[in-house]
Amino acid sequence: MGNSTRDIDALIELMAKLPGLGPRSARRAVLHLIRKRALLLTPLADMMQQVAATARECARCGNVGTEDLCDICNSEKRATGELCVVEDVADLWAMERSGVFKGRYHVLGGTLSALDSIGPEELRIPRLVTRVETEEITEVILAVGATIDGQTTAHYIADQLEGRVRLTSLAQGVPIGGELDYLDDGTITAALNARKDI
Amino acid sequence: MGNSTRDIDALIELMAKLPGLGPRSARRAVLHLIRKRALLLTPLADMMQQVAATARECARCGNVGTEDLCDICNSEKRATGELCVVEDVADLWAMERSGVFKGRYHVLGGTLSALDSIGPEELRIPRLVTRVETEEITEVILAVGATIDGQTTAHYIADQLEGRVRLTSLAQGVPIGGELDYLDDGTITAALNARKDI
Numbered sequence: 001m002g003n004s005t006r007d008i009d010a011l012i013e014l015m016a017k018l019p020g021l022g023p024r025s026a027r028r029a030v031l032h033l034i035r036k037r038a039l040l041l042t043p044l045a046d047m048m049q050q051v052a053a054t055a056r057e058c059a060r061c062g063n064v065g066t067e068d069l070c071d072i073c074n075s076e077k078r079a080t081g082e083l084c085v086v087e088d089v090a091d092l093w094a095m096e097r098s099g100v101f102k103g104r105y106h107v108l109g110g111t112l113s114a115l116d117s118i119g120p121e122e123l124r125i126p127r128l129v130t131r132v133e134t135e136e137i138t139e140v141i142l143a144v145g146a147t148i149d150g151q152t153t154a155h156y157i158a159d160q161l162e163g164r165v166r167l168t169s170l171a172q173g174v175p176i177g178g179e180l181d182y183l184d185d186g187t188i189t190a191a192l193n194a195r196k197d198i
Numbered sequence: 199m200g201n202s203t204r205d206i207d208a209l210i211e212l213m214a215k216l217p218g219l220g221p222r223s224a225r226r227a228v229l230h231l232i233r234k235r236a237l238l239l240t241p242l243a244d245m246m247q248q249v250a251a252t253a254r255e256c257a258r259c260g261n262v263g264t265e266d267l268c269d270i271c272n273s274e275k276r277a278t279g280e281l282c283v284v285e286d287v288a289d290l291w292a293m294e295r296s297g298v299f300k301g302r303y304h305v306l307g308g309t310l311s312a313l314d315s316i317g318p319e320e321l322r323i324p325r326l327v328t329r330v331e332t333e334e335i336t337e338v339i340l341a342v343g344a345t346i347d348g349q350t351t352a353h354y355i356a357d358q359l360e361g362r363v364r365l366t367s368l369a370q371g372v373p374i375g376g377e378l379d380y381l382d383d384g385t386i387t388a389a390l391n392a393r394k395d396i
Contacts (some may be wrong), residue, residue, distance in 0.1 A: 005263050007252060011245045017238055019230050020223040030285055031217045033246070034253045034262055040215055045246035046211045048231070052239045054205060055232045064232055065203050089229055 008034070031180055060131070062107030062124050066091050072096075072104055076127060077148060079103040085128065085157065087111055095143065103141075106131060111149040116162040125157060132165050139166040201377030206232070229309055244304040246368055258329070260322050262287050270294075270302055283326065283355065285343060291339065301339075304329060309347035323355060330363050332376040337364040342368060 008030060033041040055064075058070035064070055082103030086092050092105050100164035108123045108179055120126065132140065140161060145149040158167050173191035174183065183191075206228060214224035231239040255261075256268035263269055270276055284290050288305050290343030306321045318324065329335065338359060342348040356365050371389035373382065381389075 005269055007245065007248050007264060008262060010240075011249050014238065014242045014245055018227045019217060020227060025218040027288060027291060029218060030249075031262070032217050034249065035251070037250055040212065041246055041250045044209075045250055047212055048239055048243035048246065049203065050205050051209050051228075051232065051233055055235070064206060064229070066205060071203055085208050093225060108214055144250060189213045 002031050007093065058107075059103050059170055061087075062127075063105060064108055077102075082135060082141065083128075083131065083137050083139070084137075084141045086143050087150065087153075091143065091145075101141075103139075108144070108153065111147070112142065113149050113155040120156065123153075125160065129160050132161055133185065135166055139168060142169045144169075235312050256305075259303050260287075260307055260325075261290055261303060275300075278334060280339065281326075281329065281335050281337070282339045282341050283335075285348065285351075286342050289341065289343075299339075301337075305352065306342070309342065309345070309351040313346050318354065321351075324357065328353065331358055335363055339368060340365065341365045342367075 011033075012023070012026045012030045015021055015029055016023050018026075021029065027102075033044070043144065054066040056066065056068075058065055058073055059068050061070060063070040063072060067074070072112055077103045082101075083106050083107045084092075084095060084101055084103055085108060086095065087108055087110060089107055091105055096107070097100050103198075106124065107126050108125065110118055110123055112118055112120065112123065128140075128159045131137065135148060142154045142157060144154050154169060171194065172187065173194055175189065180188065199215075209231075210221070210224050210228045213219055213227055214221050215223075231242070240267055246336055252264040253262055254264065254266075256263055256271055257266050257331055258271045259268060261268040261270060265272070277300045280299075281304050282293060283288075283304045283306060284293065284307060287305055291297050291362050293303070295390065304322065304326050306323065308316055308321055310316055310318065310321065327340075330338065338355075340352045340355060342352050352367060359365060363393055369392065370385065372378065372385065377384065
């Protein structure tokens, strides 16, 4: 297309860099945005500018927020003894949606990975050790993924913190509403080994 | 989440309104944007503002652009006798990517639909008739979808323009690279009926 549409083309190219959007869906999204200029395009542009100006990492736990400390670290309603260790902010949000955890978080920013040469220093593991030493933490819940890298990370953290604090991990088993037929063997094995009396 | 993250929540809500993104992928996209603030979030916000300020509908054909007439209508290189009628701008872009059509377009803005009470006046059909009457059009190619609504629209337009201009439609058949096994019966029937000598 010609010169005067180069802004639209540039917008499509930028949109296509979002996770979950390819070139085709980026084009659809941009056409939708142009059609809904007042209702969607302008508010979205404004809000992006706002977030670009204010979003920052919590200096303590690594969550995203708009101040030095995130809402959760700042809240007086959260229990201070329990620390839930998650891989990234999306996991923290998932935990928060369940609404069941009343303590605070520590966001690692990924998992240990020899392949991608991500060591403890690349993650927030040293900062986690410092937090356990300096804050009055009684329990660290390792809510990392049940993947190889996730479990390697959990073991490494457990080694670092052993004897200093109570260490727990999330239970493994059948998801609520899950059908056995659709579960992998590992999950069924874990659920059977951790079976409970009724 | 608390108060200071309400901008981030608002951004997620707006992103979730884009076609192809749900709440979950909107959250992922926003986290990605915050991580890539300088590289993606700020440029995207700027480009959205730019497009919101300049994008407009071509006064002649309904394509999007940044001036009164779109690049294609403005171009002196395009043949003026052939008019390709498409349902929407995404279809026009698809035709342009193929690079094979050298004429100009007319974007209907949808299809006739009794169910959604979209009549000829809601589309750019009267404007198409005017164009055929006033511009020196020799052929109108009806490149609308092979859906019921698309074909109804094509028939309606053909009725309006009959006798005034040569009317054609895109050939139907097996897509290039398409395997017969994956094709629907209708396409196979159409391809067989339109079979050619080798």
